[in-house]
Amino acid sequence: MPRLLRKNFFNRSVHEVAPELIGATLLIDGVGGTIVEIETYHHTDPAAHSYVGKTQRNAVMFGPAGVAYVYRSYGIHWCLNFVCEPAGSASAILIRALEPSEGISRMQRRRGTPEPRNLCSGPGKVGKALGVTHALNGMALDAPPFALYARSRPVEIVTGPRIGISKAVDLPWRYGLKGSPFVSKPFRP
DNA sequence: TATGAGATCAACT
DNA sequence: GTTGATCTCATAC
Numbered sequence: 124m125p126r127l128l129r130k131n132f133f134n135r136s137v138h139e140v141a142p143e144l145i146g147a148t149l150l151i152d153g154v155g156g157t158i159v160e161i162e163t164y165h166h167t168d169p170a171a172h173s174y175v176g177k178t179q180r181n182a183v184m185f186g187p188a189g190v191a192y193v194y195r196s197y198g199i200h201w202c203l204n205f206v207c208e209p210a211g212s213a214s215a216i217l218i219r220a221l222e223p224s225e226g227i228s229r230m231q232r233r234r235g236t237p238e239p240r241n242l243c244s245g246p247g248k249v250g251k252a253l254g255v256t257h258a259l260n261g262m263a264l265d266a267p268p269f270a271l272y273a274r275s276r277p278v279e280i281v282t283g284p285r286i287g288i289s290k291a292v293d294l295p296w297r298y299g300l301k302g303s304p305f306v307s308k309p310f311r312p
Numbered sequence: 313t314a315t316g317a318g319a320t321c322a323a324c325t
Numbered sequence: 326g327t328t329g330a331t332c333t334c335a336t337a338c
Contacts, residue, residue: 170330171330172330194330196329196330196331196332197331197332199332200332204330217330219330245331245332247331248331287329
């Protein structure tokens, strides 16, 4: 049986947590799969929502670790983050892509496409496929509807610059599962 | 394969 | 009024 990740798993720096999340399994209401791509954001990072201080939108980033931070992206998409580090550090990990494994038919229905490689290959797609909404903002990651399982075998990790940002574009804070065809964009060798 | 527009909203200038 | 931690579809090469 896989090991359930508890809240205190997130009570560390995003850069300690991130590599351990690659290969872990994320389910929401029984739907999801293996995490293959994430990005980290930190309060000292100009690209982070929390960089400019606490606002109504990013408030949960300033609270305890081990909860979800959900925000509306481009007015269209819901994007899911995991809040890390002790309270007040305002850092989080953006879930960018999954390899679908559970509830695939529900994801196909929500996404309107049958292609497994296209179900969760981007933060907005993950949000839609897993039914993420604002209602999940601030909710604990170790209680329903969330379920997070540690990876059961070692994985090879690749890193690179983050995607879709205009500040701090060179920081290599994008993490991926090496060779996975389910990432949002290929990692440069 | 690559580039561009439109969708749509909260935060910020 | 402008800008995004984006995606899809259309049109062009």
